[in-house]
Amino acid sequence: MASAKPDTRERMVGTAARLLATQGYHATGVAQVLEQSESPRGSLYFHFPEGKEQIAEEAIRQLGRQLGDVLRAKLDKKPDVRSGLGSLLRMFARQLESSAFQLGCPVATVALEAASASPGLRRACDEVFTSWEGYLAERLRRESPRRAEPERLARSLLAILEGALLLSKTRASTEPLRDAELSLDALLGDERTSGSRT
């Protein structure tokens, strides 16, 4: 009868994802996840025998899939990579403004913390970034089949997006995101004119 309600495990991962996206890894306690997901005390180690690192890895992968879906939808809906990424940057700007500049890239804070906190979590974050790069590279390749090194360009596009989100969150201003959107023209420019788009 509980089919419409997510089960305990699912609720815990969803709550952890929300907390990690806003606060990061070290600020998020296991007790907070249990409380906010309304889960019984024993359920953490029942569902996640390896504890906080394990639930964090699953939550990061979930956040990665969710944002990956958004990224693909934006790229599918727009006629080219430039306008798809522009739409994504504007979505992030609105999200930052409506969250009092708490919600930037949901993975970035944990990714930076993970380097010293948890090798497994660092790998999970890297897999997320790599999958986003993969979507971007694929769309760049489809847009301009003769483009040289779409993977390299995809990495730089992700870098400027992540950096602009970091600066916008820190500044509590969407200006760095707007500037990054203008810089997309320079980053994609040469390729767009020399590519073989139809």
Next chain:
Amino acid sequence: MASAKPDTRERMVGTAARLLATQGYHATGVAQVLEQSESPRGSLYFHFPEGKEQIAEEAIRQLGRQLGDVLRAKLDKKPDVRSGLGSLLRMFARQLESSAFQLGCPVATVALEAASASPGLRRACDEVFTSWEGYLAERLRRESPRRAEPERLARSLLAILEGALLLSKTRASTEPLRDAELSLDALLGDERTSGSRT
């Protein structure tokens, strides 16, 4: 007689800076700062009545000045912004490799944590990023006095640098930094040909 040795306050800020740069804000405890700076127990609240947030703000400002000096030195030593930033990116790549990918941007982790942890610390991080942008914008203006909106370009250059550092640290690979260096040509390209460099 203790003139050659940094005093307690100075040692505490230096230790906090080192810990914040690698671990971030939440993972760094006051006890750890006291222990690693070999400071007496009572000295934290004696020197920093507002506690952890206060010492973190001072440490972030110190890290900001130190990296600001490095940035200016790189830009002064090289004939143009492109080669100065290339040299900076290669310095970061060496630093990441020699620190087992622990040491990226010394401010970024704290900046992302600060949005939810401490308004004062967020402002300190923002001041650091703004000062780096200022150096960059000034050099861009000097290089090409007719360049339009050097502040905007400086912000995007800082964004790609920060994003590439984040991706390189997460990937435990210097590839994103190398790709970002290649993207500097596209970001600076138009301006370099249309600018009035001498």
